[in-house]
Amino acid sequence: MLTETGTMTRPLANGHRPLAIEARGLVKRFDDTLAVDGVDISVPEGAIYGILGPNGAGKTTTLRMLLGIIDPDEGVRRVFGNDRPHEVAKLIGYLPEERGLYPAMKCDEAIAFMGALRGLPLDQGKARGRELLENHGLGYAVDRQIRQLSKGMAQTVQLLGTLVHRPRLVVFDEPFSGLDAINQGKLEAMIRELARQGTTVIFSTHVIHHAERLCDEVAIIAGGKVPYAGSVDIARDRISAQVRLETRTSEGAWRSALPDDARHDAKSDGSHFWYFPVPDTGIEALLKRLIDGEAGILSLSIERAGLHDAFVEIAGEAAARALDEDNAEGAAR
Amino acid sequence: MSDTTRLSLFEAARVVARRDFHAILFSRAFFFFLLGPLFPIIVGALAGGIGGQVQRDVTVNTVAFAMSAGDNAAIAAVSNRVGGTIEDMPEIAMIPPETTKAADFSPAALLRESNYSVVVTGGLERPVITGPHPQIHRWDGTISLLAAMASGAAPTELPAIAEQPIEATAAATRSDRIRTAQAGQLLLFLLMMLLAGMVLSNLVEEKANKVIEVLAAAIPMDAVFLGKLFAMLGVSFVGIAVWAAAGGTIGLLAGNALPQLPEPALGWPLFITFGIVYFAMGYLLLGSLFLTIGGMAATVREVQTMSMPITMAQLLVFFLAASSITSPGSPMELLAAVFPLSSPFAMLARAAQSEALWPHALALVWQAVCVVLFVRIGAMIFRRRVMKSGKGGRIAKADKGMLNLS
Numbered sequence: 001m002l003t004e005t006g007t008m009t010r011p012l013a014n015g016h017r018p019l020a021i022e023a024r025g026l027v028k029r030f031d032d033t034l035a036v037d038g039v040d041i042s043v044p045e046g047a048i049y050g051i052l053g054p055n056g057a058g059k060t061t062t063l064r065m066l067l068g069i070i071d072p073d074e075g076v077r078r079v080f081g082n083d084r085p086h087e088v089a090k091l092i093g094y095l096p097e098e099r100g101l102y103p104a105m106k107c108d109e110a111i112a113f114m115g116a117l118r119g120l121p122l123d124q125g126k127a128r129g130r131e132l133l134e135n136h137g138l139g140y141a142v143d144r145q146i147r148q149l150s151k152g153m154a155q156t157v158q159l160l161g162t163l164v165h166r167p168r169l170v171v172f173d174e175p176f177s178g179l180d181a182i183n184q185g186k187l188e189a190m191i192r193e194l195a196r197q198g199t200t201v202i203f204s205t206h207v208i209h210h211a212e213r214l215c216d217e218v219a220i221i222a223g224g225k226v227p228y229a230g231s232v233d234i235a236r237d238r239i240s241a242q243v244r245l246e247t248r249t250s251e252g253a254w255r256s257a258l259p260d261d262a263r264h265d266a267k268s269d270g271s272h273f274w275y276f277p278v279p280d281t282g283i284e285a286l287l288k289r290l291i292d293g294e295a296g297i298l299s300l301s302i303e304r305a306g307l308h309d310a311f312v313e314i315a316g317e318a319a320a321r322a323l324d325e326d327n328a329e330g331a332a333r
Numbered sequence: 334m335s336d337t338t339r340l341s342l343f344e345a346a347r348v349v350a351r352r353d354f355h356a357i358l359f360s361r362a363f364f365f366f367l368l369g370p371l372f373p374i375i376v377g378a379l380a381g382g383i384g385g386q387v388q389r390d391v392t393v394n395t396v397a398f399a400m401s402a403g404d405n406a407a408i409a410a411v412s413n414r415v416g417g418t419i420e421d422m423p424e425i426a427m428i429p430p431e432t433t434k435a436a437d438f439s440p441a442a443l444l445r446e447s448n449y450s451v452v453v454t455g456g457l458e459r460p461v462i463t464g465p466h467p468q469i470h471r472w473d474g475t476i477s478l479l480a481a482m483a484s485g486a487a488p489t490e491l492p493a494i495a496e497q498p499i500e501a502t503a504a505a506t507r508s509d510r511i512r513t514a515q516a517g518q519l520l521l522f523l524l525m526m527l528l529a530g531m532v533l534s535n536l537v538e539e540k541a542n543k544v545i546e547v548l549a550a551a552i553p554m555d556a557v558f559l560g561k562l563f564a565m566l567g568v569s570f571v572g573i574a575v576w577a578a579a580g581g582t583i584g585l586l587a588g589n590a591l592p593q594l595p596e597p598a599l600g601w602p603l604f605i606t607f608g609i610v611y612f613a614m615g616y617l618l619l620g621s622l623f624l625t626i627g628g629m630a631a632t633v634r635e636v637q638t639m640s641m642p643i644t645m646a647q648l649l650v651f652f653l654a655a656s657s658i659t660s661p662g663s664p665m666e667l668l669a670a671v672f673p674l675s676s677p678f679a680m681l682a683r684a685a686q687s688e689a690l691w692p693h694a695l696a697l698v699w700q701a702v703c704v705v706l707f708v709r710i711g712a713m714i715f716r717r718r719v720m721k722s723g724k725g726g727r728i729a730k731a732d733k734g735m736l737n738l739s
Contacts, residue, residue, distance in 0.1 A: 064550075067550045068550075069550050069716075070716060070717075071716075080338075082338075086552065086553055089338070089339045089340070090337070090338050090339055094550040096543075096546040096550070098543040098546060099543060100543025100544040100546070100547065101542065101544060102356065102542055104360070105356075113348075113352055114547065114551075116348045117345070117548065117551035117552055118340075119344075158547075
């Protein structure tokens with residue numbers, strides 16, 4: 001479906017939905033640094049797609065290549081079937097990680113200017129800008145200059161400028177960074193609403209919970225490579241469900257039913273917790289052996305693996321550690 | 334919104350240009366920038382006024398009468414009697430009859446050898462004025478009035494004046510036009526250096542505001558560059574218009590005290606038109622270089638450091654063009670006309686000295702091609718050098734920890 005040159009027929013994801021973005025073998029070097037090393041991504045139209053990885057993993061560079069801000073050294077990328085993303089610029093909205101607006105512009109002018117860059121006439125942009133500001137509780141700030149706004153308000157104005165021309169594809173680079181919990185929740189709701197209206201949303205993040213809550217599909221990126229790209233459910237299914245068992249005793253014949261590497265926590269109240277993957281023989285056989293062995297079961301639950309576990313499994317401990325460090329830094333900020 | 338899925342290059346450039354033009358024009362910084370050169374103009378005008386007065390005092394205001402002894406005496410008598418009542422009365426000098434009766438006497442030769450404005454010969458009924466054309470027109474009315482009064486006729490019956498203008502020689506004309514060419518080049522250089530400096534900080538400011546990525550994602554970098562260049566060019570024209578108006582007003586007030594340049598070969602209207610066009614071309618060429626530097630630099634200090642070589646090079650280029658003024662058609666002058674950055678200077682000098690139009694058409698096409706090339710190369714360098722990594726910028730650290738991933 002992809003050819004090295006020329007236009008392409010719109011590819012279909014899983015044989016169903018057409019793709020908003022398709023990239024194959026993207027490579028980007030900066031001097032001696034290999035920033036992105038053979039990234040493959042397919043984003044179906046209407047999906048919420050997350051690019052998940054720690055800082056420096058290549059997320060921003062990948063997004064910039066997808067949007068045509070920089071060209072890949074190798075590989076091809078297509079946005080709505082076009083290998084020159086600027087050719088479909090009117091269909092795209094982009095919120096970069098480094099937020100920026102002209103400080104002297106008024107809010108409605110800033111939104112209209114961003115729309116004008118994407119082909120929306122200025123007068124329409126201003127009118128829509130005022131409407132959007134009103135709808136997002138910033139109607140009182142329409143005539144204020146950007147320099148007079150708080151950081152959070154300015155971020156909201158830029159976000160509205162990203163959406164003012166009603167794009168079919170919205171790309172957010174680390175959209176949640178710098179937002180407080182309330183505004184993070186509002187942004188999540190906005191992303192869901194965009195997807196409900198049929199807009200494709202791609203965002204990069206180093207916060208797993210946002211990806212887990214929002215995304216239909218994710219690309220896990222680490223060290224410039226994408227070791228996994230696909231559905232969040234399938235990523236989680238790569239790890240067996242975990243059994244969480246609570247017993248009164250720690251010894252007995254029933255112990256042979258537990259795998260040797262089961263994790264054990266002894267609690268101060270005398271109870272014992274055991275964590276291990278659901279055995280291949282199934283949960284019923286396990287339960288029978290525990291009962292027959294008089295394990296003294298206090299509780300037993302089966303927990304599905306989270307995206308964080310999947311990330312560790314797919315990207316490795318080092319990448320997961322880097323991701324956790326980024327999250328800790330973000331929380332500290 | 335139109336049906337196309339992108340803006341054309343020029344539509345995109347217009348969006349950027351409109352924003353930049355308004356932002357700069359209505360900024361306080363631009364107001365002060367406009368005021369800057371007005372101070373030297375005002376000081377210059379004051380100094381010029383004083384100098385002009387001095388010059389008027391020493392300027393050649395003397396009309397020499399080389400008529401018959403009787404006519405000369407009658408003119409002298411009238412001059413003494415009514416001189417104080419006639420506005421703009423010249424000094425009167427009487428050439429003695431022994432001089433005028435000499436076989437080799439010639440009013441033109443007298444003008445060359447002495448310091449007179451014009452020489453009047455003939456008789457009171459029909460004075461003949463010899464001199465440069467502007468000087469004849471300056472004094473013909475007064476001379477006619479004096480002749481009428483000296484002959485006893487009514488002041489309303491003025492005698493006809495015969496004119497003998499002195500034609501400038503080809504060498505003198507050329508020498509005069511070189512002055513015009515030099516003045517044009519100098520003005521062009523000063524305006525370009527003054528105004529191109531504004532371009533320098535433009536992209537740095539853009540990067541400081543972090544808007545550049547929004548622009549780069551939406552429109553081609555060529556359009557960003559073009560838009561910024563033309564916005565700054567528009568702002569420059571506003572600045573020039575303000576300064577020209579101020580200068581013109583001062584010129585009007587100062588009257589003849591300000592120096593008057595000889596007419597260029599192509600005539601003033603065409604010369605001024607070419608001046609504007611060559612300013613635009615030179616500005617776009619220099620501005621695209623400065624924009625490229627501004628795109629690569631992260632701070633104003635970096636911009637100043639990086640732009641220094643270009644400023645120096647521009648000085649050299651100006652000297653190249655200026656030094657070849659006197660030798661049109663020489664290899665040096667041709668080099669100055671072909672080298673993109675000196676071409677506007679060299680061609681403006683040509684407009685002052687030569688009547689041929691086709692070299693200007695050729696030069697403008699060549700300069701336009703160079704502008705396009707400079708902009709494209711600048712945009713390419715910018716894309717390669719600037720948009721390197723995200724905010725995290727932890728590529729090296731990430732590599733160490735993660736290259737062992739499957």
